[in-house]
Amino acid sequence: MAGVADMRGGCPVAVGERAAHGIRSSAPPAAGRSSVCRWQASALDGDRFFHRRRTVRVDRRYRRRARPGPAYMNHLSSEYARRMDKNGCSQPYGRCRVTMKGVMQIFRCALPAFFGVLATVVAGQGQTTVTEKQDARVAIVGMEAFREVLETGRYVVGPGDQFVLLIPGVEEALELWVTAEGSLLIPRVGRVPVGGLRLSSARAAILDACRTQLPSVEISVELGQFRTFPVSVAGMVGVPGVSIASGVQRIGQVIRNSGGILDGASKRNIRLIRGGQLRGRDRQRIETYLQTNQLPHSDSLEVLRVDLELYYTTGLTRYNPFVEDGDLIVVPAKGEGILARENWSRPGTYEYAPGDRISDLVSLALGPAVDYDPENVLLFRYANGRWRYLQHVDLAAAVARDPEADLLLQPADWLIARKLPDYQNRSTVRVIGEVVYPGSYVVDLEGSRLKEVLEQAGGLTERASLGKSRVVRDFDAEQVNDPEWTRIMAIPAASWDREEKQYFNMKSREKPGRMVVDFIELFATEDGGAGQNILVRPGDAIFVPMALETVLVSGQAANPGAVPFDESYTVADYIERAGGFSWRASSDVVIIQARTGVWRDADDVDKLEPGDRIWIKENPVHDRWALFLEGMQVAGQVATVVLLFVTILK
Known part of the structure; x- marks a missing residue:
């Protein structure tokens, strides 16, 4: 066939098949000098790829370049580049000679395909971006927004x-x-x-x-x-300016998107100016309002008060309306307050808003406490420079919005709810420690006998320590307040005199609320001993600790620790069991009794009890050289004074 001079390592392919590969030639080859140009192609036959390699010998004078068509160009960018190795040969058929001209031809064929693929990718990215923008415009609409804005047609x-x-x-x-x-x-x-x-x-x-x-x-x-639109937010917010909002967002959300309300800003007197229907000189009136904080008068200018405090407390949506296009939100500084005192669920001071009534303050305080006295709710008002009683308040009628009971409030008003006397007073005592059934037990308001309460608790266990048991009464802080103790603690310890030191020692060893009861004598007789079976009152606590059958030897003993109790042992015996005195021990030994906590000298104690402590004090170390120097210094000062006195007499 014309134009085919040689076929090496491949199957015969007609020149007409070049059209199947999308390659067009301008003229048939002529005789004469010829050169070899090699090219490779892949033909698509059904679902299989047949890779062919052939050599075409053409006349050098009529040398022509193969012009790849679209089919070959698109296929070359994927299949040919995938299957060619670094030498430009088909992997199944070995190696072939590569020329610069062939490489340039491959580059010219692959470059348009590369830009075509790149254009497709960019177009795909652009399409995805449009879809994302459309999805982003679909905002979340809650049921409240649907019912109040869309279903009612107010949007x-x-x-x-x-x-x-x-x-x-x-x-x-x-x-x-x-x-x-x-x-x-x-x-x-x-x-x-x-x-x-x-x-x-x-x-x-x-x-x-x-x-x-x-x-x-x-x-x-x-x-x-629905669309989004700009809303102006001014005043005491984190980022004042323009905030992007939609018609299904509330004013509180827009303020939060603007950085939130600053400290000292109002939450109850936020002004919402509906500027979407402004006409004529209304904008000038808005400027006047912003400068003077005086409400403008105009039929087309709607100014609303947003009360976020009541909205967060009650959840009523009328205090936090939905935003509209053209709105202006102004957050002013916090104003004067009104007070809910004493027996409320959330007592405190709240910002006053014009038009506040008793029911509004009750809502802010989350209602009265469960133990309030309905007959003793009072309103105090500041007038003529002094507080004066105004009247009793029917709280139930005020909460029910009765105009006669739900009075208008003024700045600095106090609403006081007294506590119901004797409401659920404590009528129990606690029994803690070594009893059969520890816990809380009900007693009469006047009190019950100690022994009766212990019998209700099942009595004492075998491990109970009668000597260390005690009854503690719950005293109020005002009842145990000691001005003398407060005065002494305000003075440096180095400036205390002897009596103040003794008073300090007495108060530091004092156990507030501890009742004087001897449990050993209480259970020694049937009648409970002489005055030991006391009345325990609501709020008291009875402690029955575990008996410690040991005596603790501490301080400067050779081997300090707990020594098993023995009735026949003396103080010296216990010290000997603890290894005797250490080399720094002094002769001063103190006994701390477990029952009373009293410190006694060891020579004054004849018998120890379980739980007692033996304290061996340390012999202080004296720096004799320092004492000598101090003595010499004092002697020198005395000699100087004497010489001065003698000189004056002469």
């Missing part, structure tokens, strides 16, 4: 909103967007102005326009997607 339509028109007989719904000039362009109907209208009015205008042009067609109109 204000503006540029960027999308409407969906469903026409009978048409498979796909018609999606239309409100233009920048606030109109909806409906095919075959025309221009319908809807910008600035409420959703209910905009829907009615669209349906009226459609009925005019298409009277026999029943068209359904829905709001498909």
Whole structure:
């Protein structure tokens, strides 16, 4: 076949097959000097790829370049590049000679395909970006926003909103967007102005326009997607300025997106100016209001008070309305307060808002406590420079919004709820320690006998220590307040005199609330001993510790620790059991009795009891050289005074 001079290592392929590969030649080859140009291609036959290699010998004078078509170009970018090795040969068929001309030809063929693939990827990314933008515009609509804004038709339509028109007989719904000039362009109907209208009015205008042009067609109109719009936030917020919001967001959300309310800012007197329907000189009145904080008078200018404190407390949505396009939110400084004192669930001081009533303050305080006295709720008002009693308040009627009981409040008013006397007073005592059934037990308001309470607890166990048992009474802090102790503690310890030191030692060893009861004598006789069976009152605690059958030897003993109790042992015996005195021990030994906590000298104690402590004091180390130097210094000072006195006498 013409043009085919040689075939090496491949199967015969007709020149006409070049068209199958998308390669076009300008003229048939002519005789003469020829050179070898080699090219490789892959042909698609059904689902299989056949790789062929052939050599074409052409005349050098009529040398022509192969012009790859689209099919070969697209296939070369993927299949050929994948299957060629670094030497430019097909892997199944070994190596071949590579020329620079062949490499340039491959580059010219692959470059358009590369840019085609790149364009496809970029186009795919752009399409994904559009989809993401469309998905981002679909905001979350809660049931409250649906019922209060969309279902009621109060939503204000503006540029960027999308409407969906469903026409009978048409498979796909018609999606239309409100233009920048606030109109909806409906095919075959025309221009319908809807910008600035409420959703209910905009829907009615669209349906009226459609009925005019298409009277026999029943068209359904829905709001498909709503827009976002800028809202101005001024005053004491974190980031004042313009915040992006939507018609299904509340004022509190917009303020939070602007950095939140600063410390010292008002949460109850936030001003919301509805500026979407401004006419004429209303903007000037807004400026006057912002400068003077005086409410402007205009029928077209709506100024609302946002009360976030009551909204967070009660959850009533009227205190935190939804935002609209054109709104201006002003957060002023915190104003004067009103007080809820004493027996409320959340007593405290709350910001005063014009128009506040007793029921509002009760809501802020989360209502009265369970133990309040309904007959003793008082309102105090600051007048003429002094507090004066105003009147009793019928709290139930005030909460029910009775105009006669739900009085208007003034700044600095106090609402006081007294506590119900003797409400659920404590009527139990606690029994702790070595009894059969420890816990709380009910006693009479006047009190019950100690032995009776212990019998209710099942009595004492075998391990109970009668000597260390005690009854502790719960005293109020005011009852145990000691001004003398407070005075002494305010003086440096180095400045205390002898009596103040003794008073300090006495108070430091004192155990507030501990009742004087001898449990050993209490259980020694049937009648409970002489005055030991005392009355325990509500709030008292009875402690019965475990008996410690040891005597503790501490301080400067050779082997300090607990020594088993033995009735026949003396103080010296216990010290001997602890290894005797250490080399720094002094002769001063103190006994601390477990029952009373009293310190006694060892020579004055004849018999020890379980739990007692033997304290061997340390012999102080004296620096004799320092004492000598101090003595010499004092002697020198005395000699100087004597010489001075003698000199004066002469």
